[in-house]
Amino acid sequence: MMLPRRSTILGGAALAAGAAAVPARAQLTIDMTRPSFEPVPIAIVDFAGDRVGADIANVVRNDLQNSGLFRSIPPSSFIQRDVNASTPPRFPDWRQIGAAGVVVGEVGQAGGNIKVDFRLWDVVVGQQAAGLSFTSQPANWRRLAHIIADAIYKRVTGEEGYFDTRIAYVGESGPGNARVKRIAIMDQDGANNRYITDGRTIAVTPRFSPTLQEIVYMAFGEDRSSPPRVYLQNVDSGRRELMGNFPGMSFAPRFSPDGTKVVMSIAAEGRTNIYEMDVRGRALRRLTNSSAIDTSPCFSNDGAQIVFNSDRGGTQQLYVMSAGGGGERRISFGEGRYATPVWSPRGDWIAFTKISGSSFGIGVMRPDGGGERMLASGFLVEGPTWAPNGRVLAYFRQQPSSAGRTGAVTLHQVDITGRFERQIPTPTDASDPAWSPLIPQ
Amino acid sequence: MMKTFKALAAIAAMIVMAACSSQQEAAGPATTTVTPGSIADFRQNVGDRVFFDTDQSTIREDGRQTLARQAEWLKKYGQYKITVEGHCDERGTREYNFALGERRANAARQYLIAQGIPAARINTVSFGKENPDPPGSDEAAWARNRRAVTALQ
Numbered sequence: 001m002m003l004p005r006r007s008t009i010l011g012g013a014a015l016a017a018g019a020a021a022v023p024a025r026a027q028l029t030i031d032m033t034r035p036s037f038e039p040v041p042i043a044i045v046d047f048a049g050d051r052v053g054a055d056i057a058n059v060v061r062n063d064l065q066n067s068g069l070f071r072s073i074p075p076s077s078f079i080q081r082d083v084n085a086s087t088p089p090r091f092p093d094w095r096q097i098g099a100a101g102v103v104v105g106e107v108g109q110a111g112g113n114i115k116v117d118f119r120l121w122d123v124v125v126g127q128q129a130a131g132l133s134f135t136s137q138p139a140n141w142r143r144l145a146h147i148i149a150d151a152i153y154k155r156v157t158g159e160e161g162y163f164d165t166r167i168a169y170v171g172e173s174g175p176g177n178a179r180v181k182r183i184a185i186m187d188q189d190g191a192n193n194r195y196i197t198d199g200r201t202i203a204v205t206p207r208f209s210p211t212l213q214e215i216v217y218m219a220f221g222e223d224r225s226s227p228p229r230v231y232l233q234n235v236d237s238g239r240r241e242l243m244g245n246f247p248g249m250s251f252a253p254r255f256s257p258d259g260t261k262v263v264m265s266i267a268a269e270g271r272t273n274i275y276e277m278d279v280r281g282r283a284l285r286r287l288t289n290s291s292a293i294d295t296s297p298c299f300s301n302d303g304a305q306i307v308f309n310s311d312r313g314g315t316q317q318l319y320v321m322s323a324g325g326g327g328e329r330r331i332s333f334g335e336g337r338y339a340t341p342v343w344s345p346r347g348d349w350i351a352f353t354k355i356s357g358s359s360f361g362i363g364v365m366r367p368d369g370g371g372e373r374m375l376a377s378g379f380l381v382e383g384p385t386w387a388p389n390g391r392v393l394a395y396f397r398q399q400p401s402s403a404g405r406t407g408a409v410t411l412h413q414v415d416i417t418g419r420f421e422r423q424i425p426t427p428t429d430a431s432d433p434a435w436s437p438l439i440p441q
Numbered sequence: 442m443m444k445t446f447k448a449l450a451a452i453a454a455m456i457v458m459a460a461c462s463s464q465q466e467a468a469g470p471a472t473t474t475v476t477p478g479s480i481a482d483f484r485q486n487v488g489d490r491v492f493f494d495t496d497q498s499t500i501r502e503d504g505r506q507t508l509a510r511q512a513e514w515l516k517k518y519g520q521y522k523i524t525v526e527g528h529c530d531e532r533g534t535r536e537y538n539f540a541l542g543e544r545r546a547n548a549a550r551q552y553l554i555a556q557g558i559p560a561a562r563i564n565t566v567s568f569g570k571e572n573p574d575p576p577g578s579d580e581a582a583w584a585r586n587r588r589a590v591t592a593l594q
Contacts, residue, residue, distance in 0.1 A: 176576025202571050204535060218539075225524035225594060227566050228539070249543060249567060252536040265540065267567065270498070270547035272540035293540040309537065315496075316537060337496075339534040353534050379578070382534055398531070400578035407578060432535065 006147070006441070007133045026100035028122045028129060030069055030157055032391065032415065039071040040156055041098050045083050046075065047105035047116065052141050056116065059145035060103065062189060063163040064152060066413075067392070068420025073099055085117060094123045101129065103152060114138050118148050120155060130155045142191060143439065150438075162387035163188055166436040167394065168206040168215055169411060171195060172429040176406040181431075183217055185235065188387075188435070190425045196233060203231075207254045208436045215434075216243065216253040216262055230264050232279070243277060244284060252295045255279075256303055256323075263287070263297040263306060274308055287325035296340045299323065300367070301347040307331075307367075309339045318352060320367065331369035340383055343367070345437070346390035349416070353382045353395075362395045364416065375418035379407075385435045391416050394424060394433040478518045480593050487514045491549060493587040496533070498544040500552050504589075508549060511591055512556030521593040523558070525549045527567040528574070528590065530583035535569060542567030549589035 030040050044061045047053030064070035080093040085106035094102050105118035113135050120130040132151055134144050143164060150161025171184040181202045186193040196215065197203040203219040215235060220228040227249035233240035244250065248268030255262055262277050272293040276285045288294040292312035299306055300323075307320050318332040318341045332338040336356030343350055349364040354374070361377040362384050380398040387393065392415050399407030411424040411433050424433070475481040483489060488511070491504030500508065515523065527546030529538040546565035554560050573586045 176573055179571070181571070204571070224526075225522075225564060225566060225592070249539065251539045265536070267540050267543040270544045270551075272543065293537060293544065295540050296534070296536045311496075311537075316534075339537055355533070380531065401576050401582075402578060404576065406576055 005135045008131065026098060026124065028100045028120075028124055028156055032069060032157055032159070032417065036419075037069075039069055040100050041071045041073055042101045042103065042152075042156075043073045043075075043078060043094060043097065043099040044103040045078065045105075047107050047118070048085050050107035050109075050114070052114070052138070053105065053107045056105065056107070056141055056145040056148070057103075059142055059189070060149045060152070063146060063149035066189070066422060067153065068415060068422070069153070069157060073097060085119070088126075088128075089121055089123075091121075091123050091126045094121075099123050101152075101156070103148075105148070110135050112137075114141065114144075116141075116144050116148070118151075120152055142187065146188070147441070159391050160389040160438075162389045162392060162435075162438070164439050164441075165388060166208075166212065166439065167411070167424070168208060168434040168436070169396075169426065169430045170204050170206065170432040171426070172409055172431060175404075176401055179406070183215065183233075184426075184430070185215075186426070193427055196235065196238065202228075205252060205432055207434050209255050210257060210259040210437055212436050212439060216255065216264075218251040218253065230262070232262070244282060246284075250275075252297065254298050256299050257301060258303060263299065265295040265297070267293075274306070285325075287321070288328070294319075298342050300343045301345050305343075305367075307341040307343055307350055309341060316355075318350070318365075318369075331367070332365070332372075333369060334372055342384050342386060344386050344390040345388055348390065351384035351386065351393055353384065362393065362414070364393075373418070375414045375416070376412065376421060381412075383432050385433050387413075387435050388437045394435050396431040396433060398431070480521075483511075483514060483518075483591075483593060487511055489592070490588045490590045492584060493545055493589070495530070495583075495587065496541065497587075498541065498548045500548055504549075505552070508552045509556060512553050512558055515553070515558055515562075523553070523563040524592045524594065525553075525563060525565045526572075526590045526592055527565065528572060528586055528588050529570045530586040531570045531573065531578065532583060533570060535571075538569035539567050542569045545587075545589045549591065553591075 044057050046057045061072040065072045080090050083089045085104050089102050102121045108115040115135045117133045122129040146164040149163040153161035165188045168185045170181050172181050174180045180199045182195050182197045182199040183203050183206045184195050201220040206215050206217040216232050230243040230250045230253045231240050232243050246266050248266050250266045253262050253264040265272050271291050274288045274294045274297045290312050294310045297306050297308040309316050316337040318338045319328050319330050321328040338352050340353045341350050351364050354361045360381045361374045362381050363374040365372040379400050384393045384395045394413045398409045401407045409429040409431050411430045414421040488507045491507050525546040527542030529542050550563045
């Protein structure tokens with residue numbers, strides 16, 4: 001597959017400065033850490049030059065709108081209809097409909113490939129804010145749209161985007177006592193959904209390798225009496241390998257940030273400890289040695305530490321240790337049980353599931369245990385995963401079952417402030433999301 | 442004549458089973474017409490599962506009685522291999538519950554070993570919260586889901 005190539009469009013014609021009388025209302029910047037903000041109103045014009053141009057604009061609108069930081073102005077209200085991809089728009093026309101930014105673009109042919117140019121115009125100051133050009137295979141048009149949305153997001157928020165990513169999850173179907181659970185992968189916006197396990201046995205807890213080439217997960221065997229184990233599967237070829245044939249069950253796998261190791265739990269004789277396996281050589285090394293349950297290990301973003309949950313102190317709590325084992329210290333001290341810790345890719349927060357009384361919550365705390373804050377709660381919410389910019393999380397939510405009907409299980413995203421939450425659409429019930437890093441370009 | 446007798450016997454068996462099914466938990470061993478030594482016999486007359494308190498893996502008094510009956514029966518019928526399945530209710534996280542289910546299965550296995558069942562005859566597997574029986578989101582369902590089930594092959 002030919003990956004998108006990008007180049008910057010210099011804003012030659014853009015310096016139509018004369019930014020007189022700047023209206024104070026909308027700005028083309030947003031600080032998402034402020035206690036309150038209005039979404040940035042943005043107008044995305046259908047890209048010119050090819051039928052796929054309207055589809056690209058739709059994907060960009062959808063991405064930005066779904067971030068909660070932008071409000072996509074409906075194209076039906078646009079005043080200027082003859083906007084050109086390479087010359088400045090008539091700024092007064094866009095100010096009049098309240099737009100802080102206008103996105104225009106053009107699709108061209110380039111020897112069997114498509115070439116997509118786009119510009120983001122800052123309506124408030126009347127000049128170009130961003131401009132990029134991409135060449136890629138026509139089949140990659142959705143990725144190009146996500147990359148454009150990422151560029152706009154970065155220009156306006158100052159944070160890296162997260163739209164050119166995928167989400168792996170567990171697709172669930174069937175009645176509660178005979179549930180089919182299989183590993184699915186889709187684009188972050190729900191497109192291109194596909195299954196990588198066949199559903200004959202239960203498969204759960206998928207996690208991406210840093211290159212997105214492999215997924216590790218736990219699956220049961222065909223024989224009900226054999227313990228579930230961790231598998232490593234190549235996403236494109238579908239080839240899967242058992243990661244070690246241990247006497248006990250192995251589960252809760254996760255890659256190290258450099259992709260060379262997988263940490264996991266192995267349970268035997270009523271004890272569950274954390275192990276590290278070298279992906280290439282398959283050498284196994286034990287990292288914890290307790291008679292308790294040590295599970296859900298996750299590396300820090302720099303690979304130097306591991307956070308996990310353990311009930312060694314009586315109830316499930318979060319602990320941090322050195323990546324090679326040792327130096328274990330507890331970091332969670334609030335009321336309730338803490339589980340599924342996941343270190344932010346930026347290193348500044350650890351997300352977790354918290355169980356207190358009859359309620360579940362998704363929260364974040366600093367790696368030293370301070371600054372705990374809850375972002376979502378419900379009858380059952382579980383399994384946070386970070387978008388690569390460390391500013392948005394996904395998790396799953398299960399409704400109570402009643403009268404033999406299994407409660408709906410759905411994926412959701414929430415930003416780090418907890419202000420903006422939305423359901424991520426999936427074709428079936430869905431649990432255990434794993435957000436990928438940005439797809440390598 | 443023979444046909445009538447068989448039909449009557451079947452009806453009688455159904456009545457006995459209906460009578461004991463509502464009482465099975467408390468009454469313990471009950472008499473039915475299932476073949477002695479069959480898996481159905483084990484499930485109905487011995488009890489194939491024990492239950493646990495929330496986030497616990499200690500075998501309760503009612504569970505000790507069930508496991509003692511299981512051990513007696515398993516000694517008598519030595520042809521079966523045994524898998525103890527550990528399960529949890531839905532009020533825990535998925536990964537932790539795999540470990541908790543393993544701990545429960547192991548607790549039941551250790552009890553059976555202490556009662557004289559050879560360790561090599563029993564393996565364990567945990568289903569965590571993936572296999573509720575019955576599915577449900579109330580205390581009654583959760584209490585039945587926190588279980589270790591002795592499955593025979």
